[in-house]
Amino acid sequence: MLSTNAESLMVYEALASEVRLKIIDKLFERERHVKELASEMFLSSAVISGHIRKLEQAGIVGSKMKRIDGGTYKYCYIKSEFLQIKLSPNVSSSLSFHGLSVPIGHYTDYEAWPTCGVATTEKMIGQYDNPACFMDPERVNAGILWLARGWVEYKIPNYLYKDQRLHEIEISFEIGSESPRVNENWPSDIHFSLNGRSLGVWTSPGDFGKTRGRLTPDWWSSDVNQYGLLKVLRVKESGSYIDGLKISDVGLKDIGTGAINWTFRIAAEDTGRGRGGLTLYGKGFGNYDQDIVFRSFYV
Numbered sequence: 112m113l114s115t116n117a118e119s120l121m122v123y124e125a126l127a128s129e130v131r132l133k134i135i136d137k138l139f140e141r142e143r144h145v146k147e148l149a150s151e152m153f154l155s156s157a158v159i160s161g162h163i164r165k166l167e168q169a170g171i172v173g174s175k176m177k178r179i180d181g182g183t184y185k186y187c188y189i190k191s192e193f194l195q196i197k198l199s200p201n202v203s204s205s206l207s208f209h210g211l212s213v214p215i216g217h218y219t220d221y222e223a224w225p226t227c228g229v230a231t232t233e234k235m236i237g238q239y240d241n242p243a244c245f246m247d248p249e250r251v252n253a254g255i256l257w258l259a260r261g262w263v264e265y266k267i268p269n270y271l272y273k274d275q276r277l278h279e280i281e282i283s284f285e286i287g288s289e290s291p292r293v294n295e296n297w298p299s300d301i302h303f304s305l306n307g308r309s310l311g312v313w314t315s316p317g318d319f320g321k322t323r324g325r326l327t328p329d330w331w332s333s334d335v336n337q338y339g340l341l342k343v344l345r346v347k348e349s350g351s352y353i354d355g356l357k358i359s360d361v362g363l364k365d366i367g368t369g370a371i372n373w374t375f376r377i378a379a380e381d382t383g384r385g386r387g388g389l390t391l392y393g394k395g396f397g398n399y400d401q402d403i404v405f406r407s408f409y410v
Contacts, residue, residue, distance in 0.1 A: 112195045112196075112197050113194060113195060113196045113197065114196070114197045114198070115198060119196075121168060121169050122169045122170070122171065122194065124165070124169070125165050125166050125168070125169035125171055126169075126171075128162065128165075130152070130154070130162055131162050131165065131166055133152065134148060134152075134159070134162055134163070134166065134172075134187075135166070135171065135172070135189065137151065137152075138172065138187055138188055138189045139189055139192075142186045142187065142188045143186065143187060144177070144184035144185055144186045144187070145159050145160055145163060145184070145185050145187065146184070148163075148187070163185075163187055170190060170191075171189070171190060171191070171194075172187050172188065172189060172190060173187070173188055173189075173190045174186060174187045174188070175188075192325060193325050193398055195341065195398075195399065197341075197343070198354060198355065206278055206279075206408040206409070206410065207275075207408070207409060207410075208281075208406045208407055208408045208409065209270040209271065209406070209407045209409070210404070210405065210406045210407075211267065211268070211270075211404070211405045211406075212401065212402045212403070212404050212405075213265055213267065213402055213403045213404075213405065214251060214252070214253065214393055214394070214402045214403075215253055215254070215255070215256055215263075215284075215391045215392070215393035215402055215403060216229065216250040216251045216252060216253030216256065216393070217251055217265060218245075218250075218263040218264055218265050219264055219265060219266045220263075220264040221245050221246075221261065221262065221263045221264065222242075222261040222262055223242040223245050223258040223260075223261040223263075224242065224258060224259050224260040224261050225240035225241075225242070225258075225259060226239075226240055226257070226258075226259045226289060226291055226388070227239075227240055227241075227242055227245070227256075227257060227258040227259060227261070227289075228240065228241075228244070228256070228257055229244060229245055229247070229250050229253045229255070229256045230253065230254060230255050230256075230331075231249065231252045231253055231254055231395075232254040232328050232394075232395035232396065233328070233330070234330075236249050236250060236253065242258075242261075253393060254328075254392070254393045254394060254395040254396040255336075255390065255391070255392055255393065255396040255397070256390070256391050257289045257336060257388065257389070257390040257391075258289060258379065258388060258389060259289050259379070259387065259388040260379055260380070260387065260388060261378070261379065262302075262376050262377060262378035262379070263376070263377055263391070264374060264375070264376045264377075265374070265375045265376075265403065266372045266373070266374060267372060267373040267374075267375055267405055268371070268372055268373075269368070269369075269370060269371055269372060269373055269407075270407065271368075271407060271409060275409040275410070276409055276410050277363055277368050277407060277408075277409050278347075278348075278408045278409055278410050279345060279346065279347050279363075279407075279408040280305070280345065280346040280363070280368075280405070280406070280407055280408075281343060281344070281345050281404075281405070281406040281408065282343075282344040282345075282375065282403065282404070282405050282406075283341065283342065283343045283344070283401070283403070283404045284341075284342060284344075284377075284391065284392075284401075284402075284403045284404070285338070285339040285340065285341050285342075285391070285392040285393075285397045285398065285399045285401070286301065286315065286339045286340060286342055286377070286389060286390065286391055286392070287315050287317065287318055287319055287336060287338070287339030287340060287389070287390045287392075288315045288316070288317050288318040288379075288386070288387065288388050288389065288390065289318055289336065289379070289387070289388025289389055289390045290317075290318040290386070290388065292320075292334055292335060293318055293319070293320030293321065293334060293335060293336060293337070294317060294318050295316070295317035295318065295319055295320070295321060296316070296317050297316075297317045297318045297386050297387075297388075298314050298315065298316055298317070298386055298387075299314065299315045299379055299386060299387040299388055299389060300312050300313075300314050300379070300380060300387065301313050301314070301315055301377065301378070301379055301389050302376075302377075302378040302379075302380060303344055303351075303375075303376070303377060303378075304375070304376045304378070305346065305366045305373060305374070305375055305376075306366045306367045306368075306370065306373055306374050307374065308361055308365055308366045308367075309359070309361065310344065310346060310351040310358065310359055310361050310366075311351050311353070311358030311359035311361070312358065313342065313353045313358060315339075315340070315389070318336050318388070318390065319336065319337055319338050319339065319340075320333075320334070320335060320336050320337040320338075321337075322337065323337050324337040324338035324392075324396060324397045324398050325338070325397070325398045326394075326395055326396055326397055326398065326399075326400055327396060327397070328395065328396070331396075336390045337397070338392065338396075338397040338398040339390060339391075339392050339397055339398075341398070341399050342354060346361070346362065346363055346366065347362060347363065348362045348363050348364065349362055350362050375403075375405075377389065377391070391403075
């Protein structure tokens with residue numbers, strides 16, 4: 112994962128060139144050897160090799176030698192279609208934490224209104240637009256769920272010992288709006304609460320699907336939601352934050368963290384403007400191979 116640290120600078124520098132960006136575009140079409148790139152871009156092989164070297168060092172491009180018609184050529188290819196950038200600051204590495212990955216289908220309660228559905232990485236669970244299917248036992252294997260209005264609620268075990276003082280709660284997940292089919296301009300006000308206390312609202316810009324998600328299963332249709340945005344929700348003493356941006360003054364002291372279990376709710380309320388909804392992506396769907404990840408940092 113890229114961030115604002117010095118190690119990521121090599122990648123940003125590799126992308127800060129119009130020539131290298133054109134090379135990436137061409138390699139997405141198909142593999143090409145250095146001489147072929149040089150000919151198409153009207154540059155010398157030496158210049159292209161220098162740009163390729165920069166992209167290889169950044170881990171964006173790979174290469175392999177091929178024998179063709181008695182000659183040996185260096186063929187280049189794209190190593191990854193997506194790069195993940197995390198701009199929110201990391202919690203101090205000196206802090207210990209209890210971590211837990213909760214599959215998106217492990218909700219303990221819900222309310223769903225069509226359009227809605229649940230699916231594993233292999234098949235739909237029940238029928239489309241039938242809220243009753245959200246209680247199918249196979250939901251625990253879900254890789255994606257979506258609803259036009261409603262909420263899902265998760266119970267999270269509190270593993271803190273009495274002598275451990277909670278410093279921060281971090282919750283990360285891949286999420287987007289829910290529209291009929293796909294609409295990348297489909298804002299949705301998504302609400303988050305912990306132990307019955309509202310943490311704030313984040314507005315998802317749309318329901319993304321113009322390109323397939325990096326992990327989208329082959330059987331999944333191309334004209335419906337494909338991937339979301341990776342969001343990091345943090346609750347600190349000073350308030351609640353999404354990707355480092357403060358969304359409320361509700362802090363740790365306000366949410367009753369002494370309970371044996373914590374209750375986390377994600378909700379898409381009825382906005383009355385004809386848009387909204389939410390889609391949650393878990394392992395095997397979307398662009399990020401993770402479920403809902405909880406971390407409780409303590410001192």
